[in-house]
Amino acid sequence: MDIGLRNINKAYGGQRVLTDFSADFAGGQISCIMAPSGWGKTTLIRLMMGLEHIDSGEMTGLEGLRKSVVFQEDRLCENLSATANIRLVCPEKSKPLVEGEMSSFGLGGDALGKPVRELSGGMRRRVALLRALLASYDILYMDEPFKGLDDDTKETVMAETHRLILGKTALLLTHDRREATALGASKILEIY
Template sequence: MKLINIEKSFGGRKTIDNFSLEIKKGDIICLTGASGIGKTTLLNIIMGFVKPDSGEMIDIPEKISCVFQEDRLIYGLSAMDNIRFVTGNNISEEEMISYFNMLNLTKKQAYQKAEKLSGGEKRRVALLRALLYPSELLLLDEAFKGLDDDNKKAAIDLTLKKAHTIIAVTHEKDEIALLSGRELSLESTIK
């Protein structure tokens, strides 16, 4: 996958300026930089939610999964049904519960309505939903924010087992270390 000379402005303010990046299968890229510098905009461009003003994107995978800054769970559905919404019935209940357990979530929490879960529980369900969707690229936008150390480690361990190519937006040095990713600071590449 290649991004070549990507530019994007909002209201006359250039957010992304002449940004290029090549990502190979298996790469883990950790995007860092100050708030408002364009990290989320870059992910939105990759997903096709935002069109760049100029530049070229080559070999963007068809199947992309994402964990947004907001959990975007469907209230009224259980945690498990939120995951089945994207996976269908391709994963047995027993296997699904084992994935919940890997993220320190119980069988009871798997069947709980999404709106009844705590913030950290919602975060882990959103991550699990993205990990179990059969994608070629996983985008993480502060996906581990708000998790305590044990749950963060469990979440990152499962992410590394399930995802092959990852672009992660983070402000946390410990997440970069746990992901063993290549850090790319947007401070010098995006105005």
Template sequence: MKQTPLGLTIDNAGLRYPNVNQAILDKLSMQIPAGQWTCLLGRSGSGKTSLLRYLAGLLDSNVEWQGNVICSDGLALQQRIAYMAQQDLLLPWLSVVDNVCLSYRFNKQKITPEVTEKALALLDQVGLLAVRHALPQTLSGGMRQRVALARTLMQDKPFILMDEPFSALDAVTRHKLQQLSYTLLKDKTVILITHDPQEAVRLAGRLYILTGRPAQAEHIALPISRPPRDIDADSALVQQRIFHLLEQDYA
């Protein structure tokens, strides 16, 4: 059954690590539209990854948090997130198809023939059905990230958090994987961290830059064309503004 996309509101949020004088985030508010990609940029140390990891439930006992995180259906965010990290995090002793099914193993769910069939269908979608029995170390970087994408899709969560998953790839592979991810994650609500203004402008339905110390979120207007965008003159102007804001924040 097709899921109705869900949006997210982050309202007046603050995040501080214990025993650190200055908060990382303060008075941060963002609207994450349902069924779109929201891209986050910011200098190193601005709190992008900390925010994503908090939303994923990976920092609950390690940070002090203030503010509200509200799903558009009023239900809790927990258990409704899939997280795709910069590293593919494939287990080297498991085959490609077994890596795709990893969430079932972690949740101690039985891998039935139906589950395996779903995994194989996803590998077919990402163009890796022929290497389903291969070990990760035999694959290229781009192929490994496609396995990670299939594993993310296998979880079938409404919210997808992506922390620079394309950053280690060459330009052509990166462009192709952006397109593939955008196609396969349609109707999902995606938050993507990136250091690449071109990637952000290409993929974003909404775009924020985290600026300041502690950081707040500044909304950046995007071209009227729909993502994934061609990099035209309007897109180049937005990229130029992003670079200007980032340079100011590093000063």
């Protein structure tokens, strides 16, 4: 089902963040919003996820959708292992399957069992990304999902992410056009 946003307005106190924003995102496709920092990208997906309320406007096609998200921060449970963090949101996925995917994302060996607080920033980012990708969802939000990854790792991770989100509804927020291209975004909304 397609998602429609009509004249969305949001302000915090007197500070307007989104003014009459409208857009359509096709179901089963990857869409991308490219906008400068401070434009309100994160606010927009927070509104779409129902974490905050719009001041005015209309959102359609989001009702009852199961959501998954890669937040701008990792938001991992520090004491839990990488595997446990991922399986936290998808307990129905078998451990071998999760560990297989982790390996595709370069998270094999020692990284599997260690508490995530002992992992590097790049590894934690991949855990957060994989958690979102393996969850059962109808719409996936990705807020700068490849932030902090080195170039080589980023290439591999983007290719694996593309494999996992193919045919699904996803909204990517980024500053980097290469990311949108690598994920096969059918619509790129560029706001500069």
